[in-house]
Amino acid sequence: MKKPYKLMLIVLSFVGLLDALYLTITKMASIPACIGAGCHAVLSSSFSTVFNIPISVFGAIAYSVIFILSLRLYKDPYREECVWGILGISFLGTLISVFLMSVQSFQLHKWCLFCVLSAVIMVCIFII
Numbered sequence: 001m002k003k004p005y006k007l008m009l010i011v012l013s014f015v016g017l018l019d020a021l022y023l024t025i026t027k028m029a030s031i032p033a034c035i036g037a038g039c040h041a042v043l044s045s046s047f048s049t050v051f052n053i054p055i056s057v058f059g060a061i062a063y064s065v066i067f068i069l070s071l072r073l074y075k076d077p078y079r080e081e082c083v084w085g086i087l088g089i090s091f092l093g094t095l096i097s098v099f100l101m102s103v104q105s106f107q108l109h110k111w112c113l114f115c116v117l118s119a120v121i122m123v124c125i126f127i128i
């Protein structure tokens with residue numbers, strides 16, 4: 001993998017981590033996430049938690065691991081296990097993102113811009 005792609009992975013995973021942390025804080029503190037009713041409706045729906053844990057916590061964990069693996073890959077380009085770890089986590093994250101985007105579209109009929117941003121970032125990581 002070429003260095004520009006490794007840098008993109010680092011930047012994308014860091015931005016994804018910030019996004020997921022922001023969503024986690026707003027969910028746990030019941031602070032409006034963004035302007036409009038879409039974010040509040042999505043973040044207060046039954047789909048926003050798993051076992052009473054905000055889904056964004058799992059996203060923050062995934063982005064943290066991808067960030068660490070990306071840094072290791074940047075330092076040592078021959079770490080094949082890092083590539084497989086990033087691929088596996090981003091594949092699972094993409095599947096979950098597709099499901100959650102379909103829930104927003106077809107069931108809730110509301111959109112959370114920060115949730116969409118997270119989904120787009122995860123798909124981009126998977127593609128890279």
